Amino acid sequence: MWNLGDQEIDSRLLTGTALFPSPEIMADAIEASGSRVATVALRRQAPGERSGEAFWSLIRELGVHVLPNTAGCKSVKEAVATANMARELFGTRWIKLEVIGDDYTLQPDTTALVEAARVLVADGFEVFPYTTEDLIVAQRLVDAGCRIVMPWGSPIGSGRGLMNPYLLKTLRNRLPDVTLIVDAGIGRPSDAARAMELGYDGVLINSAIALADDPVGMARAFRAAVEAGRLGFEAGAMDPRETATPSTPTLGTPFWHGQDA
Amino acid sequence: MWNLGDQEIDSRLLTGTALFPSPEIMADAIEASGSRVATVALRRQAPGERSGEAFWSLIRELGVHVLPNTAGCKSVKEAVATANMARELFGTRWIKLEVIGDDYTLQPDTTALVEAARVLVADGFEVFPYTTEDLIVAQRLVDAGCRIVMPWGSPIGSGRGLMNPYLLKTLRNRLPDVTLIVDAGIGRPSDAARAMELGYDGVLINSAIALADDPVGMARAFRAAVEAGRLGFEAGAMDPRETATPSTPTLGTPFWHGQDA
């Protein structure tokens, strides 16, 4: 069990709900993942349409904590309005705050992000800001009242894993009391394990599960990987060494060519 | 369940028994790891000493398959004699064949390795050769009758993980029907997961578990990591992409700046 915001939960894997082949596969995959937190989004309602309700029912049945995002927002104003709409619709004060600065890399606009975080925290939200590995920005988010910071591993949907483990590790070391979650770019279970070994509190996965040949199987894989990485972090991994070292003791090796022992 | 030699087993994690803080911790760690195969070695018996028996009893109680190694051997002749002594002592025809060519890197002498494998296979052994990622050597080992090939990840005990994933992947692709196990150098659970994602059939871990601050916890970590990597392999991971790709559909984004839709 660990604390994410004001909730005590038993899984360190957060999942997205997009891009799955079907709603059923999504539901099965989230269940298989053991995840207790699922991200959701908003879109314009077409007149007379009802698919939003069906989706929302499905999510409610899963019994997970819902983490709405401000996907697609490009300004503080858009993000704040979207957060408020999400709070009303989903009945949660959690908000995954995204303020995108570039359409190609989908990179966060960190200046606008900090400003939006400040507004939303003041308005009672638990803000989960999606940011880069920039330590100064992370510190500003914390100063703005964020208890959780979510740096990217690599650009959203790229599946490139952890582009910059050195700075991610620095972030962890410098912000020991902040809940840190790697939020984008993870492609393989080993990437998620690596993030957890660095001491991150969780990882958020969407594309890597939803776009696998077998999303449910991949959900299981990430569940195990996050557990593996966390256990590894807690058990204190050995450091890499420059040279080879035998793991069988050398004393008493048979056929030792040598002088009288 | 999978087949390792003539045995059907349910774990893809093989463990070493050396370097643990105590025999009890070793036994607990192996149990926690879920491993069904443990490596053992031979050493010169000091007159009147009995510790070998105590160790051997402990291993038998664990109920695992025993995989004796020819640790420390530097010639075909030494390796063959050691394999035969091990067969008599441990009552198994399995042998982890090591013929070391260099004291500093503990690197296999692949020429002698192939020759020793040939002798031992002819003599009825199930040979698990410890080798490099050299494809030609692996092919020769297969030609010599090995059903299992164990390339290193990096030098023994170095904890550097997979030095050369490109060649390890090549080996897997080119020898699809051989049982391939990464045998040395793995330092972190994520390394083990990575090896399994490449399609390897198993990994053998010793130092990384035995030298962790908490060996039992680390054994659990590796158990989960091996499972994660295997599940990930079977579920068909997405490929890394050059560019960012949104995982929330863009159609219908609120506040879309734009023309009439």
Add this chain to the structure above:
Amino acid sequence: MWNLGDQEIDSRLLTGTALFPSPEIMADAIEASGSRVATVALRRQAPGERSGEAFWSLIRELGVHVLPNTAGCKSVKEAVATANMARELFGTRWIKLEVIGDDYTLQPDTTALVEAARVLVADGFEVFPYTTEDLIVAQRLVDAGCRIVMPWGSPIGSGRGLMNPYLLKTLRNRLPDVTLIVDAGIGRPSDAARAMELGYDGVLINSAIALADDPVGMARAFRAAVEAGRLGFEAGAMDPRETATPSTPTLGTPFWHGQDA
């Protein structure tokens, strides 16, 4: 020849002047490097002291363009005052703008950086901002009037080379008309060559030259490396391939085992 701000210069290597074993070695190294731009700084003058003048004379004799920096500044105000003092003292409107946000990583505070850049550009400076690889920040710096942007390779003085080649390459692709210079973290000549191969316009080196066993020799090394990387970029390097490809044509190979040709 290329254009750096309003100057036409013939070397793409910019050098720092700090940390050298002696002023003479500094002068010899800069000369050996072929660099036409040297960074300088300001410090508090102790009463009666004159070493600043000696240093300044030495630099003037080298005949290089002087690029003062705002080293150590942590706020917009400090940076702007320092830039103005530098302009008066060194008689140049060039300023390497550093606004540091963290004492341990010496990481730029990108929000303050953009603000200071705006002020200084309006005041007639040619601003060389030291920043991260953040594309949005780089774009803001360009919007603020910077013609030159200097992302780090890795933290100052760390010698870790290019931490994040993927984002550095993205920056280059997305800002094709901006003068881009890698400004920190380069440790080895091959790192500098790599930066230039990515299409960067120049690199700024200090520690890697000044702290080498032989700074003058290392200056020569970096001179050649920058040239190599630039030539390589211009000549259009081949892309890495997944598989081996012979460079000797196979047709007509002697001893071809085969059917009648």
Add this chain to the structure above:
Amino acid sequence: MWNLGDQEIDSRLLTGTALFPSPEIMADAIEASGSRVATVALRRQAPGERSGEAFWSLIRELGVHVLPNTAGCKSVKEAVATANMARELFGTRWIKLEVIGDDYTLQPDTTALVEAARVLVADGFEVFPYTTEDLIVAQRLVDAGCRIVMPWGSPIGSGRGLMNPYLLKTLRNRLPDVTLIVDAGIGRPSDAARAMELGYDGVLINSAIALADDPVGMARAFRAAVEAGRLGFEAGAMDPRETATPSTPTLGTPFWHGQDA
């Protein structure tokens, strides 16, 4: 100047002659590269054909040392016969010994390689064996009488650079007195610089120059890169550090927030 076998030469770049767009571009590129050694091969002569002579004349005009290879050979016997034919044809006892064990990876068959090297050294050849980064094999080649050993960087023509810098460095450290040349896989000038920084005596490049958009420009790039890497090796590069370190001295920084100094 350095010694390659019994020759004193002034360039550490060896070049291949294959895959160029035209013989003229090949000649111009070799000249631009400053290389003093060019590899050549043999092929079956079609009746009445004369192109071999034209090629041979062109090479002779370049005035470089000719290094014939045993390209395409897959057995000791083929390699030895090819070496002897090459000696007669090219009038040199130098031979680049290749014994290929796999058609896809073009990987050396190291066992056959050592055997062929032994035969050829005994027959008076100066053998340049193309091998992997395997230390034991390299030691056997030295034992067989080779003064020069040429490990691959990565598979021939793959342009993947140095796959395994750790083992290449180990090879250099363990065989300080052997002439070591990286022989395949180099894709970019920075790869060549890196190999030289590791202390290698030279690099052999073919595809990366011949397949560049501008082979002559790329030849110049590699010339500079090899020089840069060698100078960097000789000048003693700084080691990467875990943390940032300022290169401007901190004492006397203006605006130092602080106590009375």
Add this chain to the structure above:
Amino acid sequence: MNIRVNGTTREVPDGLTLDRLLAILDQRSEGVAVAVNLEFVPKSAYQHTRLSESDTVEIVAPIAGGLTCGT
């Protein structure tokens, strides 16, 4: 007067309130949330929120969502 609803221009009666707009659109207020001119409007205020010429109205509903979406 003309207003924009979810990116589409519509002609509606002058002084229309938000709850009436939803009625016109045959849109129940459950399951949606609304912003006018980039400001969130809570459900309780629909009745009293009077729209003006050129107002921009966003009516949104839940959807599956992962990380972000570019537009």
Add this chain to the structure above:
Amino acid sequence: MNIRVNGTTREVPDGLTLDRLLAILDQRSEGVAVAVNLEFVPKSAYQHTRLSESDTVEIVAPIAGGLTCGT
């Protein structure tokens, strides 16, 4: 009155001008630049810049410099 010069507190005559401060410090104005209270003061203004109680004066000179310096 007390002012701070380069981080050190000093007692100086009330209403001192910047050029006089430099003279007191035996500091030629060539080769240095000055900021008062984090604002740059150009050389031409030294004569007319009158210091006040608690002012912070920075007098700086060239030094070798590379990238940044933490403080």
Add this chain to the structure above:
Amino acid sequence: MNIRVNGTTREVPDGLTLDRLLAILDQRSEGVAVAVNLEFVPKSAYQHTRLSESDTVEIVAPIAGGLTCGT
């Protein structure tokens, strides 16, 4: 005659058999395995294996083992 047992030179009676050597060493044959001059000797042959001057005998027992051991 002199033989080497596990790296140590020992004087033993001429023509000693392997089972007698173990008895002299107070070593039960269970739990150990033996090689003479780098050739494995199965337990069933101890009784008939006669040692000669300068023979090298290895008597080994189980130990924890991981990957390899350099010597």
Add this chain to the structure above:
Amino acid sequence: MNIRVNGTTREVPDGLTLDRLLAILDQRSEGVAVAVNLEFVPKSAYQHTRLSESDTVEIVAPIAGGLTCGT
């Protein structure tokens, strides 16, 4: 008799010598080198090297060459 020359089967007179083979092929001996049955034959021996049924002859000339060539 039949021999193979550079991979192609050819019928040639019984007992043909290597220099005669080259003549038949209209191939000058300068600029080429020869191996018979995977053994190198130096130029000086062409005259005395008599070919037999099924012999394999390789006649090679210089070509541009880089690293290796697979076949």
